[in-house]
Amino acid sequence: MDNFVDVADAPPTWYIGHHETTRLLPVNDQLLRLAQDANYDMITSPITTPHFHSNVQALLSSYHAELDYSHSSDNDNDDTLPIPTPDTLPIPLIPALTPADSPLIPHDNISQLLATTSPWIDLASPDAIIANISRQVFNLEIAYAAFCGIQHVIIQGPILEDGTICTSRLTQYARAIQEAMATGPYLQLYIVLPTAPSSSKAPENQSHLSRFARSRESFDIIEAASAWTSWEAWNVIRTLCNYSGRLTIALTLPKRLPSTSIQSRWYSEPVRIIWIPESSFIPNPISQPVLSRAHKSLLTRFMRLRTVPWLLLSDVGPIPSSLQASEEMNGGILPIAAAAGASAWPLPSDAKAADHKKSLREDPTPHLSYIRFLQRNQPRRDAIERFVGGYQDYLQTPLQPLADNLESITYEVFEKDPIKYEWYERAIARALMDWQAESKQVSSSTGAVVIAVAGSGRGPLVTRALRASAATSVPVQVWAVEKNPNAYVLLQRHNEKEWNRQVTVVKSDMRAWKGPVLPDGTHGHVDILVSELLGSFADNELSPECLDGVQHVLNPANGISIPASYTAHITPIATPKLYADILGKSSSDPSGFELPYVVMLSAFDNLSMLTPEEAELSNTEVKQENGTTPSQDGTTLPIPDVQTCWSFSHPAPASMLAQSNLRRGGSAMGGWGGVNGGDGANEHNGRFAIHNFKCKERGTCHGLAGYFETVLYEGTDGKRVELSTNPVTMDEKSKDMISWFPIFFPVKAPISFPDNSELQVSIWRQTDDRKVWYEWLVEAFVNVGGKKCRLSTSDLHSSKKNGCLM
Ligand SMILES: C[S@@+](CC[C@H](N)C(=O)[O-])C[C@H]1O[C@@H](n2cnc3c(N)ncnc32)[C@H](O)[C@@H]1O
Structure with a gap:
C-alpha cells in the first residue's frame, strides 16, 4: 500500500x-x-x-x-x-x-x-x-x-x-x-x-x-x-x-x-x-x-x-x-x-x-x-492520470505499516481505489461459495464461516467481507484485528454505526492474537484470513512475517488465506531524472542509493524488451506501456521484459513454520543461527534471484523497476481473482487499480552498455530475525567473439541500514 x-x-x-x-x-x-x-x-x-x-x-x-x-x-x-x-x-x-x-x-x-x-x-x-x-x-x-x-x-x-x-x-x-x-x-x-x-x-x-x-x-x-x-x-x-x-x-x-x-x-x-x-x-x-x-x-x-x-x-x-x-x-x-x-x-x-x-x-x-x-x-486525462498526476517521478520512502502507525488521511487515500476492494470482495465471495459448496467444516459452533481481517485499518475490508456474505447468503462471523490504536477507535465506531455490532474488534498485533474467543473462554480458529499487507514489491511491508505469525489461528484443515500468494517482479530501466534526484540528495544523505523508493514512474525507459516471438509466447496483449496511454498513432508498443523474482504462498507449509519455531530461541535442534545473525527463525522468508535481461539497444541503466502480482483467491474451478501492478499484466488482471506505485532500486554508478548487451541482475531479500532488507547489483555483459565478457558491475547495494523492522 x-x-x-x-x-x-x-x-x-x-x-x-x-x-x-x-x-x-x-x-x-x-x-x-x-x-x-x-x-x-x-x-x-x-x-x-x-x-x-x-x-x-x-x-x-x-x-x-x-x-x-x-x-x-x-x-x-x-x-x-x-x-x-x-x-x-x-x-x-x-x-x-x-x-x-x-x-x-x-x-x-x-x-x-x-x-x-x-x-x-x-x-x-x-x-x-x-x-x-x-x-x-x-x-x-x-x-x-x-x-x-x-x-x-x-x-x-x-x-x-x-x-x-x-x-x-x-x-x-x-x-x-x-x-x-x-x-x-x-x-x-x-x-x-x-x-x-x-x-x-x-x-x-x-x-x-x-x-x-x-x-x-x-x-x-x-x-x-x-x-x-x-x-x-x-x-x-x-x-x-x-x-x-x-x-x-x-x-x-x-x-x-x-x-x-x-x-x-x-x-x-x-x-x-x-x-x-x-x-x-x-x-x-x-x-x-x-x-x-x-x-x-x-x-x-x-x-x-x-x-x-x-x-x-x-x-x-x-x-x-x-x-x-x-x-x-x-x-x-x-x-x-x-x-x-x-x-x-x-x-x-x-x-x-x-x-x-x-x-x-x-x-x-x-x-x-x-x-x-x-x-x-x-485528450482529457483519465481518472488514474488525474489521481497520480502530481506524483509522477516523485520519490517516496516506502511505508512501514508494521513499525509505524498510519495516519487517517493515508487510509483515506488508499480507500479511494476503485478496484482493490471490489476484487477483495469478489475473492471473499468466491471463497465463501466454494466453502459452502464443498460443505467444509467451519470453525464456529453456529455454522457461520469465521472470517478475520488481519490488519483492518479503518475497516474497508471488513465492510467487504460482510457484503460478500450478504451477496452469497453464506453466514459469517467477522473479527477485525488491528494493531494501530488510533485506527482501533474508528473500527469500534464503525461497528456501532455501520456494522450493526456484527464484528468483534480486537486491538492486537496479529502475531500475538490467540484467535477468536469461544463461549467457554478458549480460543478457536479462523476459516478465512483476509489481509492486505502488501507493498509495491509485494513482500516489502512484511506480509510474509505477519502472516506466518498469525497462521496459528487458521483452521488447520481447511483454512484459506486471502491473498493466497504473491510474487515480486523486476526489470532494468533508464531513469536519469530519478538518478539525478537521488544524486542531488546524496550530499546530505549518503545512503540515498542504498534504499528502494516508491515512485510513480513516468520519465523512464525500459531497457529490455521481449522479442516479438517471446511476446507471442507470453500470450499477453499489452495495452499499456510505461504506465501511460497506449500509442496514439496505432503503432504496437514493445513489451518490457519483466521477470519474476520470487513468490510467497499462504498458509505457509507447516513443516517450514515448525523448523522456524525450533530455530527461534536458539535451541540446539534449531541449528547454529542465521546467516545474517539472529537465530535464523525468519530465514525461510529470505530469497535470492538472478536474472538475465537482453538489451537489443544501447543504453544506461539507472536501476530496477519493481512490481508485484498477487492471487487473492483461486477457486475450485481454477478461476483466479488477481491484482497486478506489473505493466505487462496489470490491464488484464486489475486495470485502473491505483493503490500501488512501482518500487525503484537505484544504482549508484549508472551502467552504460552497447547494443546487444545483457544485463544480469542479482537481488536478495535478507533477514536477521529483527528486520528485513534488500540487496541488489547489476552487471553488464557483451558478447565478444562468441564469449560472454563482463563490461561492468555495479556496487552491491544494501538497504540494511533502512531495513523494515519486524
Ligand atoms: C496497508 S494497511 C491496509 C488497511 C486495510 N486493510 C485496507 O485495506 O484499507 C495495513 C494495515 O495493517 C495493519 N498492520 C500491519 N501489521 C500488523 C500486525 N502485525 N498486526 C496487526 N495489524 C497490522 C496496519 O496498522 C494497517 O492498518
Missing part, C-alpha cells in the same frame, strides 16, 4: 515560444509585447549580432592569412626572422564585446527571453585554433548573458556544419558546457539536439567556423553514425556534467520521426524544450501547416510529463505587427478554430470552406494557431 494523495485535474499549460534563425528586429520590450499580443509566451534572442560574427571571421581570416603568407614561396621575408607557425603565432584574442556586438541590455523583462549562443561556433573542433576561438566566443556570450540577468540559454549541440553530430570530440564540447555552468551559476542551459541524426545531409552552413578548420581528424566518426548517435552524444555530455539539473535538452523534431524506441529514450530524458522547425509541418488539404499523427502523438506524450516542456516554433515567419495581431484576436483564426469544436481542425467540407480558406490565409501565425488548437484539444 502506497502513500499518496489525490490531485485536482489541472490541465497542463503549454508555453510556446518563437525563434528566428536570423531575427531582423532587435529583441526589446516592444517586440516582446508584440509576441505576447500574437499569443506567444516567449521569444529567443541571439546573444551576439551578425556584426560580431563578421569580426570574429575577419580575425580568423587575417590569422590564417598571416600563417599562409609567411609560408608562401613568393614572399620576400627577412630570412633572419622566425617564420610564424601555429606554435609561435599567438592565437587571436576576441576583444571584449561592444554595444554593436550584442542586442542584449539588462531590462525588466529579460527573464522572458531565451538567449541563444552562436550556432556557428565549433566547440568540438579538432583544429586547436577553431576550438580555442569557439571557446572564447562561447565564454564571452555566456558571461554577458549571465551579467544581463538572462536565465535560459539555448546552446547548439555538437553539430558539424553539414548537420551531422560530432562523435569524436564530445568530451571537449562537454568540458566547455561544464565551464559555462560554473560561469553562470544561475543559468539554465538547453542543448539543441535532433531526436536522431538526419539521414540526408543538411546544406553546408558557409559561415560555420568548422569550415575554417585546417586540421581535420581522419577518425571524425568513431563508428558509423547510427540512429542513436544523438542520444549517445547527450549521454556523454550530461555524464561529464554530473547529471546537473541545470543542463537539459532542446529536442528538435525532424520531419521524419525516429523509431519508437528512440522516442521512448528521449521521453526518459530531461527534455525541457521541444523545438519544432517549420520544415516539420506538413500542409493539410487547405494548405494550412499541421503536424503528422505521429508528431501529434509524440507531443501528447511529452506534454503529459510532470515537467511539461516548452514548445519553440522555429522559423515559422516573423512576429506579426501589432495591427495584424489585434485583427487576429478580434476576427481571425481563433474564433474559427473555436467554432470547429474540440474534434477537428477546420476542413473545407462545406459552403463555408472558402471563408475558412480566406481566414486561414489571413492568419499571420498559422503554425502557432495550430499548436494552440492542439493544446485546447488534448
Whole structure:
C-alpha cells in the first residue's frame, strides 16, 4: 500500500515560444509585447549580432592569412626572422564585446527571453585554433548573458556544419558546457539536439567556423553514425556534467520521426524544450501547416510529463505587427478554430470552406494557431492520470505499516481505489461459495464461516467481507484485528454505526492474537484470513512475517488465506531524472542509493524488451506501456521484459513454520543461527534471484523497476481473482487499480552498455530475525567473439541500514 494523495485535474499549460534563425528586429520590450499580443509566451534572442560574427571571421581570416603568407614561396621575408607557425603565432584574442556586438541590455523583462549562443561556433573542433576561438566566443556570450540577468540559454549541440553530430570530440564540447555552468551559476542551459541524426545531409552552413578548420581528424566518426548517435552524444555530455539539473535538452523534431524506441529514450530524458522547425509541418488539404499523427502523438506524450516542456516554433515567419495581431484576436483564426469544436481542425467540407480558406490565409501565425488548437484539444486525462498526476517521478520512502502507525488521511487515500476492494470482495465471495459448496467444516459452533481481517485499518475490508456474505447468503462471523490504536477507535465506531455490532474488534498485533474467543473462554480458529499487507514489491511491508505469525489461528484443515500468494517482479530501466534526484540528495544523505523508493514512474525507459516471438509466447496483449496511454498513432508498443523474482504462498507449509519455531530461541535442534545473525527463525522468508535481461539497444541503466502480482483467491474451478501492478499484466488482471506505485532500486554508478548487451541482475531479500532488507547489483555483459565478457558491475547495494523492522 502506497502513500499518496489525490490531485485536482489541472490541465497542463503549454508555453510556446518563437525563434528566428536570423531575427531582423532587435529583441526589446516592444517586440516582446508584440509576441505576447500574437499569443506567444516567449521569444529567443541571439546573444551576439551578425556584426560580431563578421569580426570574429575577419580575425580568423587575417590569422590564417598571416600563417599562409609567411609560408608562401613568393614572399620576400627577412630570412633572419622566425617564420610564424601555429606554435609561435599567438592565437587571436576576441576583444571584449561592444554595444554593436550584442542586442542584449539588462531590462525588466529579460527573464522572458531565451538567449541563444552562436550556432556557428565549433566547440568540438579538432583544429586547436577553431576550438580555442569557439571557446572564447562561447565564454564571452555566456558571461554577458549571465551579467544581463538572462536565465535560459539555448546552446547548439555538437553539430558539424553539414548537420551531422560530432562523435569524436564530445568530451571537449562537454568540458566547455561544464565551464559555462560554473560561469553562470544561475543559468539554465538547453542543448539543441535532433531526436536522431538526419539521414540526408543538411546544406553546408558557409559561415560555420568548422569550415575554417585546417586540421581535420581522419577518425571524425568513431563508428558509423547510427540512429542513436544523438542520444549517445547527450549521454556523454550530461555524464561529464554530473547529471546537473541545470543542463537539459532542446529536442528538435525532424520531419521524419525516429523509431519508437528512440522516442521512448528521449521521453526518459530531461527534455525541457521541444523545438519544432517549420520544415516539420506538413500542409493539410487547405494548405494550412499541421503536424503528422505521429508528431501529434509524440507531443501528447511529452506534454503529459510532470515537467511539461516548452514548445519553440522555429522559423515559422516573423512576429506579426501589432495591427495584424489585434485583427487576429478580434476576427481571425481563433474564433474559427473555436467554432470547429474540440474534434477537428477546420476542413473545407462545406459552403463555408472558402471563408475558412480566406481566414486561414489571413492568419499571420498559422503554425502557432495550430499548436494552440492542439493544446485546447488534448485528450482529457483519465481518472488514474488525474489521481497520480502530481506524483509522477516523485520519490517516496516506502511505508512501514508494521513499525509505524498510519495516519487517517493515508487510509483515506488508499480507500479511494476503485478496484482493490471490489476484487477483495469478489475473492471473499468466491471463497465463501466454494466453502459452502464443498460443505467444509467451519470453525464456529453456529455454522457461520469465521472470517478475520488481519490488519483492518479503518475497516474497508471488513465492510467487504460482510457484503460478500450478504451477496452469497453464506453466514459469517467477522473479527477485525488491528494493531494501530488510533485506527482501533474508528473500527469500534464503525461497528456501532455501520456494522450493526456484527464484528468483534480486537486491538492486537496479529502475531500475538490467540484467535477468536469461544463461549467457554478458549480460543478457536479462523476459516478465512483476509489481509492486505502488501507493498509495491509485494513482500516489502512484511506480509510474509505477519502472516506466518498469525497462521496459528487458521483452521488447520481447511483454512484459506486471502491473498493466497504473491510474487515480486523486476526489470532494468533508464531513469536519469530519478538518478539525478537521488544524486542531488546524496550530499546530505549518503545512503540515498542504498534504499528502494516508491515512485510513480513516468520519465523512464525500459531497457529490455521481449522479442516479438517471446511476446507471442507470453500470450499477453499489452495495452499499456510505461504506465501511460497506449500509442496514439496505432503503432504496437514493445513489451518490457519483466521477470519474476520470487513468490510467497499462504498458509505457509507447516513443516517450514515448525523448523522456524525450533530455530527461534536458539535451541540446539534449531541449528547454529542465521546467516545474517539472529537465530535464523525468519530465514525461510529470505530469497535470492538472478536474472538475465537482453538489451537489443544501447543504453544506461539507472536501476530496477519493481512490481508485484498477487492471487487473492483461486477457486475450485481454477478461476483466479488477481491484482497486478506489473505493466505487462496489470490491464488484464486489475486495470485502473491505483493503490500501488512501482518500487525503484537505484544504482549508484549508472551502467552504460552497447547494443546487444545483457544485463544480469542479482537481488536478495535478507533477514536477521529483527528486520528485513534488500540487496541488489547489476552487471553488464557483451558478447565478444562468441564469449560472454563482463563490461561492468555495479556496487552491491544494501538497504540494511533502512531495513523494515519486524
Ligand atoms: C496497508 S494497511 C491496509 C488497511 C486495510 N486493510 C485496507 O485495506 O484499507 C495495513 C494495515 O495493517 C495493519 N498492520 C500491519 N501489521 C500488523 C500486525 N502485525 N498486526 C496487526 N495489524 C497490522 C496496519 O496498522 C494497517 O492498518
